[in-house]
Amino acid sequence: MSSAFASSRTNGSEIVKELAFFAVIALLMSVMILGVETVDRPTGLELAVRWDLVLIAIGSTVVGRLALIIRREAISRLVQALLITATAVAVFEMFVRFRDMDDRWASPVVFDMAFGSALSIVLAIAFVAIVFAIAYFSMKEHGVAEVDESTKLSSKIQLAYRSNTKKIGLVGIIFFIIFPFLFGENRSAIDLATLVMIYIMLGWGLNIVVGLAGLLDLGYVAFYAVGAYSYALLSQNFDLSFWLCLPLAGIFAASFGIILGFPVLRLRGDYLAIVTLGFGEIIRVVLINWYDFTGGPDGISSIERPSFFGLADFSRRVPDGAIGFNELFGMEYSSMHRLIFLYYLILALALVTSFVTMRLRKLPIGRAWEALREDEIACRSLGINPTNTKLSAFAIGAMFGGFAGAFFATRQGFISPESFTFLESAVILAIVVLGGMGSQIGVVLAAIVMIGFPEMFRELAEYRMLIFGAGIVAIMLWRPRGLLSFRDPTILLNMSQKEKVAGELK
Amino acid sequence: MDWAYFLQQLINGLTLGAIYGLIAIGYTMVYGIIGMINFAHGEIYMLGAFHSLITFLICQAAGISGILPLTLLLMLFVSMVLTSIYGWGVERVAYRPLRGSFRLAALISAIGMSIFLQNFVQISQGARVKPMQPLVEGGITLMKSANFDVQLSYMQIVIIVLTFVLMVVFSLLIAKTSLGRAQRACEQDRTMAGLLGVNVDRTISTTFVMGAALASVAGMMVTLYYGVIDFYIGFLAGVKAFTAAVLGGIGSLPGAMLGGLLIGLIEAFWSGYLTIEYKDVATFGILVLVLIFRPWGLLGKPEVEKV
Numbered sequence: 001m002s003s004a005f006a007s008s009r010t011n012g013s014e015i016v017k018e019l020a021f022f023a024v025i026a027l028l029m030s031v032m033i034l035g036v037e038t039v040d041r042p043t044g045l046e047l048a049v050r051w052d053l054v055l056i057a058i059g060s061t062v063v064g065r066l067a068l069i070i071r072r073e074a075i076s077r078l079v080q081a082l083l084i085t086a087t088a089v090a091v092f093e094m095f096v097r098f099r100d101m102d103d104r105w106a107s108p109v110v111f112d113m114a115f116g117s118a119l120s121i122v123l124a125i126a127f128v129a130i131v132f133a134i135a136y137f138s139m140k141e142h143g144v145a146e147v148d149e150s151t152k153l154s155s156k157i158q159l160a161y162r163s164n165t166k167k168i169g170l171v172g173i174i175f176f177i178i179f180p181f182l183f184g185e186n187r188s189a190i191d192l193a194t195l196v197m198i199y200i201m202l203g204w205g206l207n208i209v210v211g212l213a214g215l216l217d218l219g220y221v222a223f224y225a226v227g228a229y230s231y232a233l234l235s236q237n238f239d240l241s242f243w244l245c246l247p248l249a250g251i252f253a254a255s256f257g258i259i260l261g262f263p264v265l266r267l268r269g270d271y272l273a274i275v276t277l278g279f280g281e282i283i284r285v286v287l288i289n290w291y292d293f294t295g296g297p298d299g300i301s302s303i304e305r306p307s308f309f310g311l312a313d314f315s316r317r318v319p320d321g322a323i324g325f326n327e328l329f330g331m332e333y334s335s336m337h338r339l340i341f342l343y344y345l346i347l348a349l350a351l352v353t354s355f356v357t358m359r360l361r362k363l364p365i366g367r368a369w370e371a372l373r374e375d376e377i378a379c380r381s382l383g384i385n386p387t388n389t390k391l392s393a394f395a396i397g398a399m400f401g402g403f404a405g406a407f408f409a410t411r412q413g414f415i416s417p418e419s420f421t422f423l424e425s426a427v428i429l430a431i432v433v434l435g436g437m438g439s440q441i442g443v444v445l446a447a448i449v450m451i452g453f454p455e456m457f458r459e460l461a462e463y464r465m466l467i468f469g470a471g472i473v474a475i476m477l478w479r480p481r482g483l484l485s486f487r488d489p490t491i492l493l494n495m496s497q498k499e500k501v502a503g504e505l506k
Numbered sequence: 507m508d509w510a511y512f513l514q515q516l517i518n519g520l521t522l523g524a525i526y527g528l529i530a531i532g533y534t535m536v537y538g539i540i541g542m543i544n545f546a547h548g549e550i551y552m553l554g555a556f557h558s559l560i561t562f563l564i565c566q567a568a569g570i571s572g573i574l575p576l577t578l579l580l581m582l583f584v585s586m587v588l589t590s591i592y593g594w595g596v597e598r599v600a601y602r603p604l605r606g607s608f609r610l611a612a613l614i615s616a617i618g619m620s621i622f623l624q625n626f627v628q629i630s631q632g633a634r635v636k637p638m639q640p641l642v643e644g645g646i647t648l649m650k651s652a653n654f655d656v657q658l659s660y661m662q663i664v665i666i667v668l669t670f671v672l673m674v675v676f677s678l679l680i681a682k683t684s685l686g687r688a689q690r691a692c693e694q695d696r697t698m699a700g701l702l703g704v705n706v707d708r709t710i711s712t713t714f715v716m717g718a719a720l721a722s723v724a725g726m727m728v729t730l731y732y733g734v735i736d737f738y739i740g741f742l743a744g745v746k747a748f749t750a751a752v753l754g755g756i757g758s759l760p761g762a763m764l765g766g767l768l769i770g771l772i773e774a775f776w777s778g779y780l781t782i783e784y785k786d787v788a789t790f791g792i793l794v795l796v797l798i799f800r801p802w803g804l805l806g807k808p809e810v811e812k813v
Contacts, residue, residue, distance in 0.1 A: 028591050032560045032584075033553070033630055040634055047563050053630075098629050216610050218617075263798045270543045270613055271797055274748060278790035281745070289783040422741070426617055433614050466625040472618025473600050480604060480611040 015069055019062050026061035030054045034094075052105060053094055060090035067135075077139050084135035085128055092127075095463060168441055176347055180340045187339065192452060194343045194411065198404055199451045201350035203431040203443035205400030208357055210429065211438035212366065213393035214373030215265070216273040219280025220428050222260075223253040223398040225287065225420035227405025232300040232415055233293075242306035246406050253402025254395040261394040265387055280425055287417040299416025305338065306345065306410050314338035342411050349407060353400045354440055360396070369393050423465070427451075430472050436479075510651035515778040516771070521662045521731065523770020524669035528724040529747035530754070530762035531676070532593075532717025538693045538757035539713050540605065545616035546596050547721060548744015549623035553592050554722025555735045556627060557585035559638055562729075574641065585726050586719045592623075593718025594711055602707070620740070628737040635736045638729055665727050672723060673763055676716070680759060689713060693757070742786070746773075749793040755806020764804060 034053040038045045067083035070076060089110055096109045113120045176197075183189035202224065209217045227249040234245045264275045287294045294300070307313050312328040314337055325337050360366040368389045372379045376386055409415050431450055435442025450468070529551050536544045561584040565571045600619045604612045645659030680686035688709045691699040700706045728743075729735050746769055754765025769789060776788045802808045 025591060025595065028588055029595060032557055032588060033627065036560050036564070038560065038563065038631055038636055040632070044639065045559075045563055045636060047560075047567055095629075214610075216613065264794065267797055267801065270609065271752070271801065273610075273613060274543065274745070274752075275794055275797055277745065278749075278793050282787050282790050285784065285787050289781075423621075426621060429614070429617070462629060463625075465621055466629060469618045469620070469622030469625060473615050473622065476611050476615040476618065477600070477603050480607040 015066075018069065019065055022065045023058050023062050026058045027054065030057035050097075053097055056090055056094040056097070060087045060094065063087050063090070071139050074139075077136055080139060081132050081136035085132045088131045089128065095466075165441065172441065172444060173351065180343055185336065187336065190336070190339045190343055194339070194346055196447050196451050197343065197346040197350055198408060198411075199428065199431060199447040200444055201346060201353055201404045201407075202401060202428045203435065203447055204350060204353040204357060204440065205397050205404065206428050206432050207397075207435075207438065207440070207443055208360070208369075208400070209393055209397035210432050212357070212361065212373065213369040213390055214437075215390060215393065216270070216429075217276045217394075217397070218273045218422070218425055218429065219276035219278070219283075220397070220401055221420045221422070221425040222276075222280040222283040223257060223401030224405040224408070224424070225283055225417075226253045226256050226398075227402030228409040228415045228420075229287065229294060229300070229405075230402070231406035231409045232303045235304045236300065242304065242406070242410050243309065246403060249406035250399040250402040253405065254399040257395040257398030258391060261391045262387075265390040265394065277422065277425070280420075280422060284417050284420055287420070295416075297417060299414060299418075300409075301414045303409050303413050303415065305413065306342070308341065314341065342407075346404075346407055346411075349403055353403075356396075357440065365389065365392055427468075430468065433472070434475055508651065508654065510649050510654045510656050511778070513649060514654070514656045515774045517656070517658055517662060518778075519771035519774030520767060521665050521770070522774055523750075523767035524665050525724045525727050525731075525766075526743070526747050526750045526769050527763040527766025528669055528672065528720045528727075529743060530750040530766045531759060532721045533748050533751040534754070534756050534758060534762040535689075535713050535717050537751070539689060539710055540601075540696075542601065542609075542612045543616065543748065544596075544601075544714075544717070545613060545744070546600070546619040546623060547717065548740035548742075548747070549620050549627075550589060550593050550596070550718045550740070551721040551725045551728075551743055551747075552627065552735070552737065552740030553623065554585050554589040554718075554725025555729045555739065556631060556636075556725075556737075557588045557722065558582075558726035558729050559636055559735060561585060562638065562641070578641070581726055582723065585722045589722030589725070590715040590718045593714045593721075596623075597711060597714040602710075620744075624737055624740065631737065633737065635734050638733045638735070640733055641730055661731055665731060668723065668727070672720060676720070677759060679716075685709070685712060746786075746789050749789055749796075752793060752801075752803055753796050755803025758803070758805045761803055761805035 031054055034057055035050055037048040037050055039048050063083050064087040067080045067087060070080040070083065093108050093110045110124070113124055115121070176193075179193055180190060183193075202220070206217065206220045209215050209220070230249040230252040231242065231245040234240045234248060235242070240248075260276070260279050264272060267275060288297050290296070305314060308325050308328070312323045312325040314325050324333065325331075325341075331337075361370070368379070368384050371382075372384065372386055372389055379389075380386055408419075412419075427450065431443055431446040434450065435444070435446035529547065532547045532550070533544060536542065536547070558581045561581045562571065562577065565577045565580060571577050596619055600615045601612055604615055640661075642659075642661045642664060645657050645662070647655050648658050649656040680689060688699065688704045689712070691702070691704055692706055692709050696706055699709075724743075725735075728739070747766065750765035750769040751762045752765070753768060754761030754763070769792070772788060772792065773785050777785045780788075796803065
């Protein structure tokens with residue numbers, strides 16, 4: 001938006017007009033949804049008025065718009081950064097005020113926080129500083145010509161990242177391997193790490209479909225659900241062990257992927273997205289309503305926990321004829337053993353996913369996926385069968401979703417359709433997109449940001465999805481191709497020398 | 507066969523279909539003009555429902571809810587105006603900067619917008635289901651059979667008549683006015699339309715505003731018809747209305763209405779004669795079937811793939 005107006009210099013009265021326009025818009029948007037709250041009373045719905053929110057909404061819109069005008073006219077870096085920071089603080093204040101307040105005209109909550117405990121002061125300063133820095137440094141200085149792409153900080157980071165991908169990956173893997181030794185006795189840390197790792201695995205699985213093959217799948221959670229339910233049902237009905245069910249769950253999920261994919265993969269991108277969304281919902285509706293088979297909304301409980309590769313058991317009271325894990329290794333019994341084992345299990349599964357993906361990228365099929373993503377018509381003219389190529393990506397992605405699902409079922413010990421809603425698909429998709437489609441390390445970063453942080457800041461739980469939604473939009477606007485994006489194919493003709501080096505190192 | 511029961515399902519299906527059709531028009535117009543699925547459109551409909559509910563509560567507090575026509579007109583007007591601004595804002599914030607970007611960016615941004623709006627309403631208005639007392643009561647008994655009376659409620663009449671009127675008005679708007687001409691021009695070739703003096707940005711904004719206004723009417727009807735709304739109603743209604751738009755042929759205005767009516771009828775008959783639990787599966791199943799065998803829909807034209 002800013003570049004389109006960069007050349008026009010607006011005069012004062014036009015700026016006032018524009019600000020007035022946005023003030024009216026903000027007033028109309030907020031007057032009912034923010035300004036009036038519907039309160040449940042025994043006699044029916046009643047209204048509570050919150051004009052403070054409307055005022056803040058109007059104020060922050062006007063100030064924010066003014067900041068954008070100053071940015072696009074390149075008037076002052078400092079002023080626009082200050083205004084943007086003020087807007088951010090005001091928006092924060094507005095959301096804090098959503099909570100019930102006895103006195104709607106009480107002094108701003110941000111003041112209490114800024115002069116409160118040491119921790120809140122530090123957090124407040126950090127918040128303000130980060131927003132200010134981003135606003136300040138993201139604006140081009142007045143009079144300076146368009147900055148050369150390669151000298152920009154972001155592209156420097158990208159280049160450094162690209163040429164060191166292997167090292168970064170290795171450091172990451174080592175960190176995740178020694179993680180239980182660092183936090184071995186901390187139960188919640190291991191739990192959180194396992195949860196993040198599930199999403200990393202799901203992200204990597206979906207990355208094959210979305211990142212490599214360029215097929216937007218909004219129903220990935222369906223395969224996750226198929227994997228989870230296949231393990232749960234196989235283990236309960238046929239008494240099969242986890243290690244036998246794991247590959248079966250993958251096969252089931254992959255078959256579902258093929259059954260779904262075969263008819264719909266001929267569709268164009270956004271149609272495919274809606275159909276996969278529909279498929280995800282169908283699976284969920286069936287899981288809820290097929291009571292005899294799936295247990296309906298009650299789900300399936302007391303799912304068998306995995307053994308130590310069938311050799312030893314993790315429970316305190318070992319069943320007859322089995323050996324306890326602690327006996328096998330001559331250790332004291334600890335309930336942490338199972339958790340740490342589960343952590344390593346999902347780590348191994350995730351690494352397998354990543355490894356297979358990396359190898360597949362170098363095979364003809366992987367090259368075909370990327371080529372198809374870039375230009376389907378060219379691929380067809382070169383004799384690549386688009387349906388089969390897409391189908392293979394879909395099936396392989398689904399298979400990893402199925403593995404993750406089986407792991408999820410055995411870790412939780414309880415599954416119900418509630419765990420497999422559209423929101424879950426959206427979260428996984430957001431991880432892939434935020435990370436930069438096709439980027440493996442990006443997925444890890446995004447999973448830590450999206451799953452790890454919200455779990456750590458539980459008090460913000462009610463705002464979590466709000467920030468999540470706004471974050472997706474913001475990142476799409478800022479970097480439509482993701483944080484660590486290079487959706488460019490693994491190999492390219494006519495690469496510039498720099499990129500060629502980076503490409504070989506990757 | 508019990509004709510009374512059949513007739514009742516037909517009436518219910520038409521009512522439901524009218525509501526879906528109104529939402530579907532928003533999808534179809536936006537898809538026609540910029541070729542993207544406005545995933546947040548269901549949320550716009552939900553906002554319309556909330557706006558009309560809050561307007562009604564304000565009328566009640568002001569003591570004018572006794573005058574029914576005035577209350578209904580106020581609800582319609584206020585909800586249309588305020589919801590259209592949300593439609594405008596969504597396009598301005600989340601879609602316009604991405605217009606030249608790759609195809610899926612706008613769709614993902616729309617998903618983010620949808621999640622944002624849902625949670626925005628959840629936080630500001632509460633997660634509980636909002637009840638609303640019936641405003642338009644009573645009806646006509648069309649037919650009496652041994653065990654069943656066919657009822658056509660006044661509310662259903664209002665919904666069907668209002669939908670019909672809006673359809674006629676909007677068809678005329680598209681066919682006769684200069685705004686409609688500009689929209690059709692942008693639909694065919696945006697660059698050329700821009701070169702010939704059509705304000706493309708404004709035309710696209712207007713399209714979003716019109717779609718949102720119609721969705722808000724649907725939201726108001728649902729509030730009055732079912733009497734309960736919550737922040738989550740937009741998702742399912744949105745997907746079903748999108749199905750309707752695809753079924754009728756995306757980009758085609760009469761197609762959206764036809765698709766909406768068909769989806770409404772299918773849902774009503776499916777719940778009436780088969781199982782109520784699987785009615786959503788039926789809708790999605792139809793979507794899949796249509797996309798496989800006739801991706802251009804009933805009234806649409808096959809799209810030629812361009813390099």
